[in-house]
Amino acid sequence: MLLSAENIQKGYGDRVILHDVSFYLERGDKVGVVGVNGTGKSTLLRILAGAEEPDGGTVSLDPGVRLEYVPQNPALNMEDTVLELVLRGLGSDARALAEYEAKTILTRLGLPQFDRPVGRLSGGERRRAALAAALVRESDVLILDEPTNHLDGDMILWLEDWLKRFTGALVLVTHDRYFLERVVNHIAEVDGGALYTYPGHYETFLARKAAREESAKASERKRQSILRREYQWVMQGPKARGTKSKERLERYEALREQTGPASAKKLELSSISSRLGRKTIELSHVSKARGGHRVISGFDFSLLRDDRVGIVGPNGAGKSTLLGLLAGTLAPDDGAVSVGETVKVGYFSQENPPMDPNQRIIDYVRDIGERIETADGVITAGQLLEQFLFPPSVQWSPIGKVSGGEKRRLFLLSVLAAAPNVLLLDEPTNDLDIETLTVLEDYLETFQGAVVAVSHDRYFLDKTARRLLAVEGDGTVTPWNGSYQSYLDQRAQSRRQSERPEKPKKEPQPPAPKVKKRLSYKEQRELDGIEDEIHALESQLAENEAQQSAQSSDYVALQQLTAEHEELETTLEAKMERWLYLLSFSEGN
Structure with missing residues (x-):
């Protein structure tokens, strides 16, 4: 056991964040922590990392x-250069060995200027520098809070591969569902102060969570049925009440005191928009320079009334600049931006607008409107907040009391509630939880x-965009009609081809004569029995999976079963490869 946390309690004021939570981490565990913003994901990571003390319970490393x-917001020495930051704390011998790797990782993360002072980096660049420092240092446990924020597509793919090869234990919070599916082997969900752990990838988590919730509902239905029968028995008449069984009366009271599983509120919002005319936004031969470098050059574009466009490209290429031109927050250096008379833009920027920390949440929404028109009718500001997972008990709280993710959700609500007919979203997935993203996509x-x-x-992007605009960074904006994943694959292929060294041409050699290999007596005996061994391994795998389903609530047992499952799969794969090898040399081939 590398790290254990037992019976953790944590609250802020009268708000309980974590209640009697336990968590255990073994070498090779790669855990993705999920949950609605404000439920305590980042708090849990800080406690596990020793950056924050729990109110109760123990953490042992x-x-x-x-x-x-x-x-998410690392504290860094602003006087360091980028390379000094990454190598800080390493001894002279370790520093010499790590410098090449440090420069490689920094380049992969878009920070090739190693002597640049940290104080001159943007917020996103500082987070990438802090991530590079953590990856360079040898560690047994790596804890990352939203590591994919402020990474472009190429960087995310690279980090994904790096973490899959990492041999230590990993705990991370991320909203990237492809990342969760491909990197982690456990999911831990923070919900209502509790922690639910599921072995497997993200898809497995969704299935097992649905099964857990259905089981809880079935138990509640059974409790309600028993409670109704007991109530009828208790109410048979005042004359008989005095002679009733004391134990049965106590059982009835106990059943009545119980509470069923809380019905999880689903974030949902009916369409809110205003009428949009035929003309929307058009860019005519638009150019824009930033820092003396032209990032958009001679670009023509017409936005359709029902368009779904994704803007992609490397960090710093000019994606936000292009969005700013469409939003009207930036003026072009050359060319013209034409906007239709009925266009009402809703702009969800990367940074939240200034929010008065003392203003109540409900007043922030009331500033937009006390009553808001939706496709399903008029709703009040309070009802809208409830649909965005701000219950009445929270609505009257000051904005300064909620988490960063909840502020982000509140900003998104304010943009949608203003009834735009053109939505411009700049990195909407940063700092939003998966449930909010799922409903935004819907x-x-x-x-x-x-x-x-x-x-x-x-x-x-694969779910929402019908077409892409790839901002290349050299002034070119290239239309792309495929998926974002296909765009990334094409970029990766082009990069591999450009990095591949040219091989010297060899003189053609005559083909070597084929020699037929025959199996030895021992190999033939092995081939005769290997199919039975494969069938036995497949049966053991099926039995293991059945045991995992039966032990879905026992975290310790599930860890052992998952490790056994991985070992059986490795053994089966090796047997299959050996069988195919022997079969290729058997008689008749």
């Missing part, structure tokens, strides 16, 4: 275990207007 932690499917989104989230 085995002696000699090296832990690296990257929070909302965009029925939104009566045009949507343009800058994003690096593969799942989000």
Whole structure:
């Protein structure tokens, strides 16, 4: 056991974040932490990393275990250069060995200027520098809070591969569903102060969570049925009540005191938009320079009334610049931007607008409107907040009391509630939880207007965008009619081809004569019995999977069963390869 946390309690004021939570981490565990914003994901990571003390419970790190932690907003020495930051704390020998790797990782993360002072980096660049520092240092436990934020598509693919090869234990919070599916082997969900752990990838988590919730509902239906029968028995008449069984009366009271599983509120919002005329936004031969470098050059574009456009490209290429031109927050250096008279833009920028920390949440929404028109009728500001998972008990709280993710959700609500007919979204997946993103994706499917989104989230773009604009960074904007994943694959293939060294031409050699290999007596005996061994391994795998389903609530047992499952799969794969090898040399081939 590398790290263990037992009976963790944590609250802020009268709000309980974590209640009697336990968590255990073994070498090789790669855990993705999910949950609605504000439920305590980042708090849990800070407690596991030792950056914050719990109100109760214990956290233990085995002696000699090296832990690296990257929070969402790392505290860095602004006087360091980028390379000094990454190598800080390493001895002279370790520093010499790590410098090449540090430069490689920094380049992959878009920070090739190694002598640049940290104080001159943007917020996203600082987070990438902190991530590079954690990856360079040898660690047994790696804890990452939203590591994919502020990474472009190429960087995310690279980090995905790096973490899959990482041999230590990993705990991370991320909204990237493809990332969760491909990197982690456990999901931990923070919900209502509790922690539910599921072995497997993200898809397995969704299935097992649905089964857990259905089981809880079935148990509640049974409790209600028993309670109704007991109530009828208790109410048979005052004359008989005095002679009734004391134990049965106590059982009835106990059943009545119980509470069933809380019905999870689903974030949902009916379409809110205003009428959009024939003309939307048009760019005519638009050019724009930034920092003396032209990022958009002679670009023509017409936004359709029901368009769904994704803007993609490397960090710093000019994606947000293009979105700013469409939003009207930036003026072109050359060319013209023409906007239709009925266009009402809703602009969800990367940074939240200034929010008064003392203003109550409900007043923030009331500033937009006390009563808001939706496709299903008029709703109040309070009802709208409830649909966005701000219950009445929270609505009267000051904005300064909620988490960063909840502020982000509140900003998104304010943009949608203003009834735009053109939605411009700049990195909407940053700092939003998966449930909010899922409903935003569903909302965009029925939104009566045009949507343009800058994003690096593969799942989000694959689900919402019908076409892409690839901003290349040299002034070129290239239309792309395929999926975002196909765009990334094409870029990766082009990069591999450009990096591949030219091989010297060899003189053609005559083919070597084929020599037929015959199996030895021992190999033939092995071939005769190997199919039975394969069948036995397949049966063991099926039995293991059945045991996992039966032990879905026992975390310790599930860990052992998952490890056995991985070992059986490895053994079966090796047997299959050996069988195919022997079969290729058997008689008759």
